[in-house]
Amino acid sequence: MNWLRVLSIAAVVLLLIPIAVLLYYGLGPFRSPAGYTAAVFRSIELSIVASAVAAVFDLALFTPVAYYLARGNDAIVESLIDIPVGIPHPIIGVALLILDSPLTPTGQFLLFLGINFFNTILGLVVALIIMSAPIYIKAMQPYFESRDPSAEEFAMGLGASRLRTLVSVVLPDSMSGVISASLVAMSRALGEFGSISIIAFYVLQYPFYGVSPASVTIFQLFNGAIPGGLYAAVTASAAMILVSLPITVVGHFFRRWKR
Amino acid sequence: MIEAKIRAHSGQFHLAAEVNGSGTICVAGKNGAGKTTLLRTMAGFLKIDEGQVLVRGQNVTRLPVEKRGIVLVTPGSAFQHLDVDSHLVWGRKLGKRIQEDQVSKVKSELGIDFGGRVGKLSLGMRERVSLATALLAEPKAILVDEAFASLHNREEFITAYARLLVGANIDLVFSSQEAADGKLADILYLIDEGVTSAGN
Numbered sequence: 001m002n003w004l005r006v007l008s009i010a011a012v013v014l015l016l017i018p019i020a021v022l023l024y025y026g027l028g029p030f031r032s033p034a035g036y037t038a039a040v041f042r043s044i045e046l047s048i049v050a051s052a053v054a055a056v057f058d059l060a061l062f063t064p065v066a067y068y069l070a071r072g073n074d075a076i077v078e079s080l081i082d083i084p085v086g087i088p089h090p091i092i093g094v095a096l097l098i099l100d101s102p103l104t105p106t107g108q109f110l111l112f113l114g115i116n117f118f119n120t121i122l123g124l125v126v127a128l129i130i131m132s133a134p135i136y137i138k139a140m141q142p143y144f145e146s147r148d149p150s151a152e153e154f155a156m157g158l159g160a161s162r163l164r165t166l167v168s169v170v171l172p173d174s175m176s177g178v179i180s181a182s183l184v185a186m187s188r189a190l191g192e193f194g195s196i197s198i199i200a201f202y203v204l205q206y207p208f209y210g211v212s213p214a215s216v217t218i219f220q221l222f223n224g225a226i227p228g229g230l231y232a233a234v235t236a237s238a239a240m241i242l243v244s245l246p247i248t249v250v251g252h253f254f255r256r257w258k259r
Numbered sequence: 260m261i262e263a264k265i266r267a268h269s270g271q272f273h274l275a276a277e278v279n280g281s282g283t284i285c286v287a288g289k290n291g292a293g294k295t296t297l298l299r300t301m302a303g304f305l306k307i308d309e310g311q312v313l314v315r316g317q318n319v320t321r322l323p324v325e326k327r328g329i330v331l332v333t334p335g336s337a338f339q340h341l342d343v344d345s346h347l348v349w350g351r352k353l354g355k356r357i358q359e360d361q362v363s364k365v366k367s368e369l370g371i372d373f374g375g376r377v378g379k380l381s382l383g384m385r386e387r388v389s390l391a392t393a394l395l396a397e398p399k400a401i402l403v404d405e406a407f408a409s410l411h412n413r414e415e416f417i418t419a420y421a422r423l424l425v426g427a428n429i430d431l432v433f434s435s436q437e438a439a440d441g442k443l444a445d446i447l448y449l450i451d452e453g454v455t456s457a458g459n
Binding site: 148150151153154155156157158159160161162164168169172173 | 338354
């Protein structure tokens with residue numbers, strides 16, 4: 001008997017019990033049509049779109065950072081990345097609010113440029129980028145670190161800069177890692193609640209006018225936004241799990257599928 | 260002309276080496292003698308504690324890897340996702356104009372009569388492609404660490420390669436476990452426990 005294996009599986013099952021119970025009740029005994037109305041699906045749609053956009057920005061902006069950390073050895077930048085993860089998420093929401101408030105010079109400047117975070121898709125996406133980018137970097141960095149650096153060193157010897165090497169040598173060879181890390185970051189963004197419940201409780205913009213992100217909608221239902229809201233919240237939660245699970249699974253699949 | 264006089268360390272390993280000369284230089288020593296550390300230090304991947312590296316009279320000691328004009332070729336030096344022809348000119352394209360006749364000359368002299376994706380080639384074929392890529396980029400020097408090891412007709416290849424490099428005025432330093440490989444080179448250095456000595 002491999003006790004380590006038994007112990008590990010038992011511990012993971014412990015993690016999953018609440019989710020399994022929720023799925024059972026949400027789709028079974030507590031199933032409530034109020035949990036899968038058009039409005040609920042609309043908010044899941046908003047969450048998926050905003051999270052996917054955030055993941056694309058993570059990929060574009062933070063792949064170089066992950067590579068820099070993998071090949072650099074910059075303890076300062078590495079610890080700076082942990083800051084957004086380490087503080088309570090609602091604080092990020094408040095921070096974005098202050099950054100973009102008409103009461104502060106930064107906010108006046110941003111508003112002058114037409115940049116508004118409060119209850120906009122932009123604000124939602126920015127909050128999701130801040131919350132998911134560290135996850136993206138932490139997924140990408142070990143992937144780059146595990147690469148044999150010989151080809152990169154060869155490229156640099158031939159005269160290519162680090163950035164050039166990243167773009168034309170490392171990235172074409174790292175698609176599975178990039179896709180996997182993006183999907184992991186996207187699932188993280190889908191699950192975000194704290195920051196977006198402050199900065200973008202709902203969105204007042206086309207094409208999602210009046211729509212709240214899924215986590216906020218579930219919270220509202222739970223808080224009794226409608227009669228029988230608890231059942232609706234459980235059902236909507238189950239629907240949300242069914243939507244986000246495949247993203248996590250596919251992300252995992254890509255991680256295993258080495259080059 | 261390469262003139263390297265360096266002290267460096269990698270972990271607990273200490274290097275006190277000297278490599279001087281033009282043409283083809285062989286650095287021979289057994290496993291763990293410091294060949295890789297020496298070549299990596301010359302290429303700029305390891306910090307020099309003391310000393311300097313000169314190529315064609317230029318002091319490159321403080322220059323970053325990509326500015327040195329020194330290419331390090333190892334068995335892993337291949338861009339797996341490229342096909343052979345785009346691989347061959349990859350380094351060349353970074354700064355110089357591609358000359359088709361030169362590419363075909365190098366291909367025929369080095370026995371690159373195959374194509375396809377580099378990642379799908381055998382190790383020996385990949386090494387040929389990497390070495391030809393380095394040559395076509397026309398750096399000041401090419402350092403070859405173990406990358407001759409898996410070649411068919413190894414001695415023949417090294418001789419042909421060295422001849423092409425002489426024509427382009429590129430110095431070659433290659434590592435070997437066998438001092439007998441000194442016969443393929445103009446100059447032989449022996450290395451043991453990080454210390455070099457003249458071999459012939």
